[in-house]
Amino acid sequence: MDDTPSSNDLFLFLASTAHDMKNSISVLSGTLETLLADASPRTEAAYPQMAHMLYQTKRLNDNLIQLLALYKQVGKPEYPFQMEPLEITHLVEQVVAAGRVLLKSKGITLEADFEPDLVWHFDEDLIVGVVGHAINNAINYTGDKIRLSIAKLDGGLEIRVEDNGRGYPAAMLEAGASAMNGISSGVNFLTNSTGLGLYFSSEVAKMHKHRSRSGSLRLENGGKYGGGCFVLNLP
Amino acid sequence: MSVSNPFDSAPASSIQNVKWVEKNYLVIDDFVGVRQLLRESLRNLGAKNIDQAASGGEAIALLTRVRYDVVLCDYNLGEGKNGQQVLEEARLNGLLLPSSVWLMVSAEKSVESVMGAAEHQSDAYLIKPITEGVLLTRLNRVWHKKQVFKEIDQAYMEKDYLRAAKLCDAQIELNKVHEIELLRMKALLLLKSGEPDKARETYERVLQERDYQWAQTGLAKIRMANGEFEQARQIFQGVIAENRYYIDAYDQLALAYQNMGQPEEACNVLERAAKLSPNSVARQRSLGQVSLKLGNVGMAEKAFRKCIAIGEYSVMKTPDAYLGLARVCGMKNEPKEALQLLMTAQREFSGDQIGLRAKITEGMVYHESGDFRRARKAGDELEEMLNANAERPDTATCMEMATLMFAVGVKEAPAELLCYVIKNNHDNSMLLDDVKKIFDKARMGDEGDALIKASKKEASDLMNQGVLLWKTGKLGEAVEWMRHARAKLPDNLRILFNAAQILLSHLQQLGYEEALAAEANEVLLHVDRVAPGHQRFAQLMEQLARLNPAATAAAAAALVADSEIDPA
Numbered sequence: 048m049d050d051t052p053s054s055n056d057l058f059l060f061l062a063s064t065a066h067d068m069k070n071s072i073s074v075l076s077g078t079l080e081t082l083l084a085d086a087s088p089r090t091e092a093a094y095p096q097m098a099h100m101l102y103q104t105k106r107l108n109d110n111l112i113q114l115l116a117l118y119k120q121v122g123k124p125e126y127p128f129q130m131e132p133l134e135i136t137h138l139v140e141q142v143v144a145a146g147r148v149l150l151k152s153k154g155i156t157l158e159a160d161f162e163p164d165l166v167w168h169f170d171e172d173l174i175v176g177v178v179g180h181a182i183n184n185a186i187n188y189t190g191d192k193i194r195l196s197i198a199k200l201d202g203g204l205e206i207r208v209e210d211n212g213r214g215y216p217a218a219m220l221e222a223g224a225s226a227m228n229g230i231s232s233g234v235n236f237l238t239n240s241t242g243l244g245l246y247f248s249s250e251v252a253k254m255h256k257h258r259s260r261s262g263s264l265r266l267e268n269g270g271k272y273g274g275g276c277f278v279l280n281l282p
Numbered sequence: 283m284s285v286s287n288p289f290d291s292a293p294a295s296s297i298q299n300v301k302w303v304e305k306n307y308l309v310i311d312d313f314v315g316v317r318q319l320l321r322e323s324l325r326n327l328g329a330k331n332i333d334q335a336a337s338g339g340e341a342i343a344l345l346t347r348v349r350y351d352v353v354l355c356d357y358n359l360g361e362g363k364n365g366q367q368v369l370e371e372a373r374l375n376g377l378l379l380p381s382s383v384w385l386m387v388s389a390e391k392s393v394e395s396v397m398g399a400a401e402h403q404s405d406a407y408l409i410k411p412i413t414e415g416v417l418l419t420r421l422n423r424v425w426h427k428k429q430v431f432k433e434i435d436q437a438y439m440e441k442d443y444l445r446a447a448k449l450c451d452a453q454i455e456l457n458k459v460h461e462i463e464l465l466r467m468k469a470l471l472l473l474k475s476g477e478p479d480k481a482r483e484t485y486e487r488v489l490q491e492r493d494y495q496w497a498q499t500g501l502a503k504i505r506m507a508n509g510e511f512e513q514a515r516q517i518f519q520g521v522i523a524e525n526r527y528y529i530d531a532y533d534q535l536a537l538a539y540q541n542m543g544q545p546e547e548a549c550n551v552l553e554r555a556a557k558l559s560p561n562s563v564a565r566q567r568s569l570g571q572v573s574l575k576l577g578n579v580g581m582a583e584k585a586f587r588k589c590i591a592i593g594e595y596s597v598m599k600t601p602d603a604y605l606g607l608a609r610v611c612g613m614k615n616e617p618k619e620a621l622q623l624l625m626t627a628q629r630e631f632s633g634d635q636i637g638l639r640a641k642i643t644e645g646m647v648y649h650e651s652g653d654f655r656r657a658r659k660a661g662d663e664l665e666e667m668l669n670a671n672a673e674r675p676d677t678a679t680c681m682e683m684a685t686l687m688f689a690v691g692v693k694e695a696p697a698e699l700l701c702y703v704i705k706n707n708h709d710n711s712m713l714l715d716d717v718k719k720i721f722d723k724a725r726m727g728d729e730g731d732a733l734i735k736a737s738k739k740e741a742s743d744l745m746n747q748g749v750l751l752w753k754t755g756k757l758g759e760a761v762e763w764m765r766h767a768r769a770k771l772p773d774n775l776r777i778l779f780n781a782a783q784i785l786l787s788h789l790q791q792l793g794y795e796e797a798l799a800a801e802a803n804e805v806l807l808h809v810d811r812v813a814p815g816h817q818r819f820a821q822l823m824e825q826l827a828r829l830n831p832a833a834t835a836a837a838a839a840a841l842v843a844d845s846e847i848d849p850a
Contacts, residue, residue: 069389073411074315080413081322108411127391127527130494132462137419144415166459168492172391172409175416257492 069108076104080148098152102186105149109180109244128170128254135165135197142178142195146186150193153186160196167204169281173251174206180244181208181277188212194271200280203260208277209270223266227252248279257282300425303328305351310334310341310368311387312360316410320354320387323414327421338363338595345377352421353378355404357388363595364561370402371597380435383424387412430460434467441810444824447471462488469500476817478504495521495528503534511542529559536568548572549581556585563589563598570606583610601631605643612647620647635675638667642679645686654690661690668695674702676812677773681716688724697726701737706773708741744770745777748784757788761798768805775816778809782822789829802826 079101088094139159150157178195185193189210196207215223226249245264252262260282270276307329309320317334324332333348335341338359345353345368353372357365365386372378386404405424408416430453437446450468454461465488472481482504488497502517518535521528532555539548552569559565570585586607593599604627611620624640645660664687674680680703684696700717707713714734721730744767751760764781771777785802789795803826810819 069410070313070316074319076411077319077322077413081326128525129391130492132459134459137423140419141416144419145413147415168462172407 072108083148083152101149105183130168132166132168133171135161136163141175145179146182156192158194177248177251185210204281206279209272210274211272212274214268215266215275220266255281307332308350308353311356338368341368345372349379352383354385367596373402374597430457442823442827443471443475443820475820499531511538514538545576561592563593567602579613601627608643612650615651617651642683657690661687661692665695701733704737705741705771708738752784760784773812779818782806
């Protein structure tokens with residue numbers, strides 16, 4: 048992280064106001080969801096614009112969650128990590144419910160593929176946040192389909208968010224790799240919020256440790272739909 | 283398995299499964315927009331009866347009048363009580379049903395809320411924004427978990443810890459998903475039952491699966507209880523190195539250092555913990571007391587003042603911080619402020635022999651500030667108070683009082699007090715050594731030895747007579763004798779346990795009697811207050827519960843009812 052005094056001041060400002068802003072954004076996104084749930088493109092001329100407003104509101108909220116989690120205390124990117132056993136069904140349920148209105152308003156189908164009886168150990172709030180963020184991101188880049196698949200792989204858990212869009216550009220694939228390697232100099236968080244999201248997600252992945260292994264994140268193109276793939280591995 | 287569009291299933295149907303519709307809801311948030319939003323979400327899920335509160339005070343007023351099934355409470359409520367304090371007050375004052383669901387809501391995850399060793403945890407912690415889907419998922423999950431833990435919680439509340447531990451095993455067989463949580467509960471129950479070896483096995487079983495910090499901390503607590511302080515210290519430090527927000531490990535590490543005779547280290551650890559999580563009454567009190575012992579007046583003052591400030595809105599507040607701060611004032615040669623604090627303490631707290639404790643502190647303040655005339659006067663007043671009331675405070679307070687009274691020149695009352703302590707702890711050799719030291723310091727070594735000997739004999743005579751009556755089958759007389767023994771020595775563990783044992787024999791051999799069972803229960807609960815975590819306590823509690831014919835029938839009926847409403 049850039050540790051110059053000016054960046055610390057900025058994060059102090061963001062962290063202290065983010066808390067207050069979250070209340071307003073909660074109300075805003077809640078209201079939009081209610082409006083959209085009761086409307087359809089036929090009854091409401093501004094339906095697509097409203098859907099886009101909801102997408103942007105969710106992005107704002109994601110950014111605030113990330114800032115709060117990473118910069119709760121000035122210059123100390125740490126967080127009270129809490130690992131618990133959770134049924135994967137409950138993870139999927141929450142992520143799907145969070146994206147429901149936005150997906151419907153954009154006409155995108157979400158396919159979820161997972162073993163219902165699977166139980167895994169992780170920080171629920173962080174992983175719901177990361178996967179929700181990945182789906183939100185995919186909504187912006189996909190054609191009309193998103194696939195969330197969760198399965199055991201080599202003794203770990205693999206969570207994949209795949210879309211049928213054009214796939215990640217080379218620069219993004221590179222940003223994904225550097226976020227994981229801890230090289231953040233190439234990404235300017237203040238102008239590139241995708242970079243912030245990736246940085247946050249890779250930090251979350253790394254926080255998950257079991258014995259000698261820790262979590263990881265990568266971006267790739269391909270998957271079942273041939274589009275972009277966000278792949279999170281948890282030990 | 284592939285689930286396409288699982289979000290098409292209407293959420294309203296699943297909430298109806300749980301019959302949440304006709305339940306009572308309370309939403310607590312200081313921000314009106316959030317209250318309205320949460321109310322809307324609950325309405326969309328089918329809820330009808332939704333009350334709202336804008337502050338902790340308002341919430342308590344509503345909770346006092348209405349038994350809510352679901353409470354959604356924001357952690358940060360602005361001025362006044364915070365969400366955790368509202369929860370603690372509601373639980374401690376019995377404003378919640380055992381089935382009530384408490385969901386704590388916050389904009390961020392705070393160390394205090396999730397890492398605290400808080401005794402009263404909410405059922406779930408939700409981070410804003412709260413969407414209907416998340417709310418429903420969590421509500422359902424908490425409900426299912428409450429079903430799994432229902433009987434265990436009931437046995438826990440009745441302090442039948444061994445039965446509760448067995449119920450955990452039974453539930454693990456039925457609910458693999460909750461295995462880790464059930465094992466955590468089982469280990470806790472085994473510790474409360476005085477079965478540390480079995481608790482250790484349980485923690486080790488968890489650790490084979492995952493390195494849960496609470497399980498590591500649990501193992502270290504057992505080692506500490508065994509006197510293996512250095513090994514315990516290493517584990518606690520390892521946990522902190524892995525997760526510097528795991529606050530329980532700090533509190534335990536400080537205890538380990540205190541046990542190892544390193545109060546400076548204990549103080550450092552508590553100071554670090556108090557920085558990470560400053561809003562704990564208990565932690566600030568410990569920090570204040572350790573600092574006071576070390577003579578670090580500045581740190582003690584800061585901790586006690588903080589403790590009083592946090593306690594203002596909390597039911598967890600205790601007079602200790604006021605008494606401690608009064609001592610600090612005495613050391614700073616400000617006896618006036620000290621007296622002021624002692625008056626406040628007596629005004630704000632009732633019971634717990636607060637008058638006596640305030641007077642002891644007053645004597646210490648004068649003694650430490652060199653006002654020997656007033657110190658002696660406080661000692662004489664304490665003697666009068668002891669003469670006026672036959673009831674005696676806990677052992678630690680008795681020892682403190684005796685030390686002070688000797689120091690200011692009172693002779694008879696403190697010697698009597700120490701005899702009382704010995705009679706109530708006649709087989710606790712460590713405590714007897716401490717008592718001997720107090721006599722020695724008062725230059726009463728020989729007299730003290732004689733008194734200790736006589737007191738020990740009096741206690742064992744009282745006990746042996748009861749055992750003799752019991753062994754010769756005179757159960758009625760034995761019960762009567764033990765009542766007499768208990769009246770004389772109300773805190774003697776051996777006598778209390780034997781009294782309970784004899785009552786149980788009476789119930790077993792001469793038939794079940796409600797009044798005798800209640801008496802045995804009362805004796806055992808008193809033991810658990812004086813010295814928690816005794817193996818014999820748990821065993822006798824379990825035997826007592828088994829003897830009750832009504833409870834056995836009710837348990838069988840409950841089992842049938844449960845299997846009928848068991849969730850899919």
